[in-house]
Amino acid sequence: MVTAALSLIGFFVALYLWLWKLGLMGPLVCTTGGCETVQLSEHSVFFGVPVALWGVLGFTSLFVVSLVGLQQRWMDKRGPTVSLAVLSAIGVGFVGYLTYLEAAVIHAWCQWCIVCAILVTAIFLISLFALRTATS
Amino acid sequence: MAGRVNLKTFYGVLLAIAVVGVAAVWWASQRSRGSTAQILEAPPSRDASAFPGYVMGSESAPVEIVEYADFTCHACANFTILQAPDLKSRLIDQGIVRLRFRGFALGQPSLVPLHAADCAGEQGKFWEMHDHLMYKQRDWLTSDNPIRVFRGYARQAGVDLGSYDECMREGRYTARLIATREEIANSGVHETPTFDIGRLRVRGAIPYDSLKVLVDKARGANN
Numbered sequence: 001m002v003t004a005a006l007s008l009i010g011f012f013v014a015l016y017l018w019l020w021k022l023g024l025m026g027p028l029v030c031t032t033g034g035c036e037t038v039q040l041s042e043h044s045v046f047f048g049v050p051v052a053l054w055g056v057l058g059f060t061s062l063f064v065v066s067l068v069g070l071q072q073r074w075m076d077k078r079g080p081t082v083s084l085a086v087l088s089a090i091g092v093g094f095v096g097y098l099t100y101l102e103a104a105v106i107h108a109w110c111q112w113c114i115v116c117a118i119l120v121t122a123i124f125l126i127s128l129f130a131l132r133t134a135t136s
Numbered sequence: 137m138a139g140r141v142n143l144k145t146f147y148g149v150l151l152a153i154a155v156v157g158v159a160a161v162w163w164a165s166q167r168s169r170g171s172t173a174q175i176l177e178a179p180p181s182r183d184a185s186a187f188p189g190y191v192m193g194s195e196s197a198p199v200e201i202v203e204y205a206d207f208t209c210h211a212c213a214n215f216t217i218l219q220a221p222d223l224k225s226r227l228i229d230q231g232i233v234r235l236r237f238r239g240f241a242l243g244q245p246s247l248v249p250l251h252a253a254d255c256a257g258e259q260g261k262f263w264e265m266h267d268h269l270m271y272k273q274r275d276w277l278t279s280d281n282p283i284r285v286f287r288g289y290a291r292q293a294g295v296d297l298g299s300y301d302e303c304m305r306e307g308r309y310t311a312r313l314i315a316t317r318e319e320i321a322n323s324g325v326h327e328t329p330t331f332d333i334g335r336l337r338v339r340g341a342i343p344y345d346s347l348k349v350l351v352d353k354a355r356g357a358n359n
Contacts, residue, residue: 004146009157029164
């Protein structure tokens with residue numbers, strides 16, 4: 001349940017960044033001062049797709065898997081939890097790479113990217129905890 | 137995966153998050169409508185009518201291409217670097233096409249380089265400044281002080297820096313840029329680059345060969 005809520009929040013954060021990238025938003029709300037630098041850097045596109053769109057797709061997947069796990073017939077099965085752990089692990093790897101780029105390459109921080117990184121890490125930890133609980 | 141808790145409450149929480157999320161995104165999208173170029177640290181000028189754009193090529197060229205572009209847009213820079221040289225040498229210099237550049241600020245930060253180009257443009261150096269801004273986009277986008285970088289480009293372009301500085305300080309073209317942005321957005325352009333080739337509108341950067349096909353089509357329509 002918590003993972004569904006967190007992934008829904010992450011979805012809206014990523015959606016905001018993606019819409020900004022498309023030019024549909026006003027100036028980015030940014031207290032760290034580097035959001036636009038990060039969003040306009042060459043690293044804001046991954047395999048030809050804006051990183052923010054990857055975020056939208058990633059959080060949507062996490063949200064859907066979380067909801068599936070809440071359905072009656074899946075509630076006692078490990079499949080959704082394993083899927084959630086795998087997906088969020090990929091997400092953690094991705095945001096880890098992006099955070100490294102912010103710190104070491106771009107030299108600017110985007111608060112929204114950090115929020116996304118925290119959310120996906122939290123989802124990963126919760127799914128690990130759920131896996132452990134289900135195993136024991 | 138989850139305990140047997142009240143799903144109704146849970147879905148209520150999700151709904152609340154969704155409502156807040158949609159409202160926040162909507163609010164953020166509306167902020168741009170009232171925004172002005174405060175980033176230029178100067179009041180807007182009196183001239184608030186839209187600008188038709190900078191023209192390259194012969195007035196008698198049978199086809200006009202209108203390019204709506206933003207200096208912060210990567211695809212616009214890629215088009216300028218990779219496709220525009222062919223466009224210039226094969227179509228513009230041959231008198232077949234006239235290119236009209238219309239600056240379209242996607243966001244507030246985009247106003248500053250467009251304004252710098254306008255300040256160079258009033259001294260007849262728009263295209264030189266345009267090329268600096270497009271070719272060196274990554275340099276100034278990642279710079280701590282892009283306004284200083286623009287001034288360097290203006291110097292390299294042969295712009296009189298005294299007039300340029302005054303123009304930037306006054307924010308002489310701020311209102312015009314905003315009026316232009318509104319006019320372009322009202323015409324249905326929402327992304328850059330967008331091209332009007334004769335009566336055809338093309339969204340996104342396209343390779344020279346495709347551009348040529350559309351120019352030929354526009355020429356055919358004109359005949």
